[in-house]
Amino acid sequence: MEKIPTIKDIARRLNIDPSTVSRALRGHPSIGLVTTMRVNKIAKELNYHPNQNAVFLKQGKTFTIGIVLPDISEAFYCTALSEIECYSHRKNYNVIFAQSFEDPEREKQILNNMKNHRVDGILIAVTKSTEDAGQFEEFKRYNIPVVVLDNRNIVADKPYPAIEHLFSILEFQQLPGLKV
Numbered sequence: 001m002e003k004i005p006t007i008k009d010i011a012r013r014l015n016i017d018p019s020t021v022s023r024a025l026r027g028h029p030s031i032g033l034v035t036t037m038r039v040n041k042i043a044k045e046l047n048y049h050p051n052q053n054a055v056f057l058k059q060g061k062t063f064t065i066g067i068v069l070p071d072i073s074e075a076f077y078c079t080a081l082s083e084i085e086c087y088s089h090r091k092n093y094n095v096i097f098a099q100s101f102e103d104p105e106r107e108k109q110i111l112n113n114m115k116n117h118r119v120d121g122i123l124i125a126v127t128k129s130t131e132d133a134g135q136f137e138e139f140k141r142y143n144i145p146v147v148v149l150d151n152r153n154i155v156a157d158k159p160y161p162a163i164e165h166l167f168s169i170l171e172f173q174q175l176p177g178l179k180v
Helices: 007-014 018-025 033-046 052-059 075-090 104-116 133-141 160-173
Strands: 064-069 094-099 121-124 146-148
Touching (some): 007 018, 007 033, 018 033, 064 075, 064 104, 075 094, 075 160, 094 104, 104 121, 121 160, 133 146, 146 160
Parallel strands (some): 064 094, 064 121, 121 146
16 A cells, blocks of 8 residues: 655655755745756656645644534434535535534534644534533634524524624635734
8 A cells, every 4th residue: 555645755756855845846936947847747756745734734724614513313404514515615615524412521522623623613503401602712712713503593494694604704814914
């Protein structure tokens, strides 16, 4: 089984520094044309593709949102998940989805996992027995917006306002020079 090629593999083949390979792949002006052409040739031979986790780490965004729903066996949540996924795809975001199964402790664990996976935002339908809205305060500290999907923000059985609200926050955070 082959491993996915990395910048280090290209660097070893050319006997150059991995940072030089990285700059060459990005077309940095400090790297000469010959070196850039050699790097691109080897990258193509190895079928190299950038490690998206590294790219996202550098950008400070993962382009991933977390969705927490109580139980998708309920028709509304199943439909909501489908609409959220389609809307997210149009905005070039990936979705991580989990079910709390109406268990507040599981809900907290899911939220913690999503925070650790560095989601950019969360859309959640809290459990019926969730009492501590303070669990979302930690997300504010890390600039991760949390939008609650509940009966107050559902119009005609559609979760669009909540979805649009989350993405409006995410788009606002991407404005140049914004310090939130």
